Amino acid sequence: QSKRTRLIAGNWKMNNDVPAAKELAEALVEQVPASDAVEVVICPPTIDLACTSHKIAGSAIKLGAQNVYWEAKGAYTGETSCDMLKSVDATYCIIGHSERRDYFHETDEDINKKAKALMAAGITPISCCGESLEVREAGKHVEFVVDQIKKDTEGLEITDPSKYVVAYEPIWAIGTGKTATAADAQEVCGAIRATLVEVFGQETADGIRILYGGSAKPENIAGFLAEEDVDGALVGGASLVAESFAAMVEKA
Ligand code: PEP
Numbered sequence: 546q547s548k549r550t551r552l553i554a555g556n557w558k559m560n561n562d563v564p565a566a567k568e569l570a571e572a573l574v575e576q577v578p579a580s581d582a583v584e585v586v587i588c589p590p591t592i593d594l595a596c597t598s599h600k601i602a603g604s605a606i607k608l609g610a611q612n613v614y615w616e617a618k619g620a621y622t623g624e625t626s627c628d629m630l631k632s633v634d635a636t637y638c639i640i641g642h643s644e645r646r647d648y649f650h651e652t653d654e655d656i657n658k659k660a661k662a663l664m665a666a667g668i669t670p671i672s673c674c675g676e677s678l679e680v681r682e683a684g685k686h687v688e689f690v691v692d693q694i695k696k697d698t699e700g701l702e703i704t705d706p707s708k709y710v711v712a713y714e715p716i717w718a719i720g721t722g723k724t725a726t727a728a729d730a731q732e733v734c735g736a737i738r739a740t741l742v743e744v745f746g747q748e749t750a751d752g753i754r755i756l757y758g759g760s761a762k763p764e765n766i767a768g769f770l771a772e773e774d775v776d777g778a779l780v781g782g783a784s785l786v787a788e789s790f791a792a793m794v795e796k797a
Pocket residue numbers: 556714718719720721722758759760761779780781782783
């Protein structure tokens with residue numbers, strides 16, 4: 546784990562209009578501790594990217610988006626390109642969040658195309674995977690997630706493993722207050738690492754950060770981070786409160 550810099554990423558989801566985003570960004574700049582050992586990323590809604598970028602400029606906090614479209618430009622109403630994200634200095638982008646898979650019918654093929662477009666543009670994908678409660682209860686969670694990883698990484702070329710991130714988010718633990726145990730997280734994150742070894746080789750797989758996400762908060766983050774293959778967290782609810790998010794960075 547020493548080879549990998551920890552990463553704490555906040556997913557604001559569809560919360561905060563422009564004034565609220567500015568206010569939260571300002572509070573985060575004040576409260577989030579700067580450290581070489583932890584990378585910190587916030588992912589506001591698209592409409593807040595420009596103002597948030599302005600507020601965090603010069604701080605240790607980096608900017609990420611929540612989604613992207615793989616085409617460069619043109620007649621794709623409502624979509625945002627990689628170059629548009631770059632123009633506001635976004636260096637990360639979440640892809641394949643379970644909410645996008647479920648509500649907006651995103652497929653592994655879409656997620657794979659988004660990863661390729663982002664990496665070609667020099668933006669680091671945070672590629673999400675994770676099983677539903679039904680799959681977990683059937684005991685098929687490991688094979689389900691391994692299959693997602695294989696499809697989502699197909700044909701990717703990774704030259705710098707710090708520039709591709711995986712987030713394991715069991716859907717039943719997202720926004721529900723129900724957390725996976727640290728051992729649950731390690732079971733799947735370990736299987737993800739093993740799959741990355743198969744796909745990219747040991748050295749590259751050893752450099753890829755794997756995050757846990759799902760009701761992570763200041764009280765439970767240390768337990769997840771103590772696991773060998775958990776290199777950080779993707780944080781939803783707790784990233785909307787500056788004190789909580791700052792406390793999680795502190796504990797990382
Ligand atoms: C998320 O959806 O990325 C997430 C982890 O949400 P929460 O922390 O609210 O469960």
